[in-house]
Amino acid sequence: MHYALNTGSIGVFDSGYGGLTILRQIRQLMPQYDYLYLGDNARAPYGTRSFEVVYEFTLQAVRRLFDLGCPLVILACNTASAKALRTIQQVDLPQIDATRRVLGVIRPTTEAVGELTKTRHVGILATQGTIRSHTYDIEITKLHPGVRVTGQACPMWVPLIENREYDSPGVDYFVKKYIDQLLFRDPEIDTIILGCTHYPLIMNKIRQYTPAGIQLMPQGDYVANSLQDYLRRHTDMHERITQDGTCRFLTTEHPFTFKENASVFLGQDITAEHIDL
Numbered sequence: 001m002h003y004a005l006n007t008g009s010i011g012v013f014d015s016g017y018g019g020l021t022i023l024r025q026i027r028q029l030m031p032q033y034d035y036l037y038l039g040d041n042a043r044a045p046y047g048t049r050s051f052e053v054v055y056e057f058t059l060q061a062v063r064r065l066f067d068l069g070c071p072l073v074i075l076a077c078n079t080a081s082a083k084a085l086r087t088i089q090q091v092d093l094p095q096i097d098a099t100r101r102v103l104g105v106i107r108p109t110t111e112a113v114g115e116l117t118k119t120r121h122v123g124i125l126a127t128q129g130t131i132r133s134h135t136y137d138i139e140i141t142k143l144h145p146g147v148r149v150t151g152q153a154c155p156m157w158v159p160l161i162e163n164r165e166y167d168s169p170g171v172d173y174f175v176k177k178y179i180d181q182l183l184f185r186d187p188e189i190d191t192i193i194l195g196c197t198h199y200p201l202i203m204n205k206i207r208q209y210t211p212a213g214i215q216l217m218p219q220g221d222y223v224a225n226s227l228q229d230y231l232r233r234h235t236d237m238h239e240r241i242t243q244d245g246t247c248r249f250l251t252t253e254h255p256f257t258f259k260e261n262a263s264v265f266l267g268q269d270i271t272a273e274h275i276d277l
Contacts, residue, residue, distance in 0.1 A: 008242030011070030018197030019076030025220030041253035047127030108226035126195030
């Protein structure tokens with residue numbers, strides 16, 4: 001099938017719906033740009049998949065967004081950022097097109113956390129794949145030596161969110177369980193990074209079961225501000241991005257299914273198109 005080119009759009013990729021929370025924050029800050037969102041919903045979730053498979057799937061999506069005309073792609077997925085970003089940046093980009101860029105969601109959050117933690121003890125709540133990659137530990141230790149990082153996998157949160165069980169007893173049980181497990185392992189944690197883009201949808205529950213005095217860091221604002229700063233510093237890239245305020249949605253799932261679920265994450269109705277990778 002032939003797809004219209006979106007030459008000059010910022011590509012935003014996620015394995016499913018969580019990246020829509022990132023897109024939402026980016027568009028709130030910079031509504032003037034054109035965006036092209038691609039969700040690989042048919043093959044989600046990525047969190048339990050191997051490094052090799054996540055890398056392969058992510059590279060397919062990046063190539064497709066490049067083919068559709070995006071000069072810049074944001075991996076709005078922690079698992080993809082953890083398991084695929086570095087290889088794509090260092091190995092694939094020079095071969096595909098050295099003038100294009102792929103950015104992730106982990107670096108902006110890890111850069112900011114050093115100023116927020118006072119105890120120098122930081123917690124990560126994320127998928128199993130992100131926790132097992134140790135990407136947050138590595139990045140935080142590199143940027144902020146001496147900060148202790150403790151990761152806690154939350155395998156039940158994404159399925160509950162994607163099934164819209166926001167207010168079910170199951171959410172309360174599993175939110176409390178994982179936060180308690182994290183703080184039992186390190187009671188000195190004063191800052192917790194929400195290392196999955198789905199988690200803002202259960203923010204009220206996460207706050208409810210997080211002790212007062214502990215800061216929570218959802219990623220959207222940090223990624224949006226980092227992207228704005230990036231475009232300010234890289235005028236050559238800024239000039240390649242079109243500014244008609246449009247946003248287009250592509251999914252590997254059925255467009256109707258995507259539309260139904262995306263409205264929850266974005267807070268607005270959208271139209272979507274099917275695409276194969």
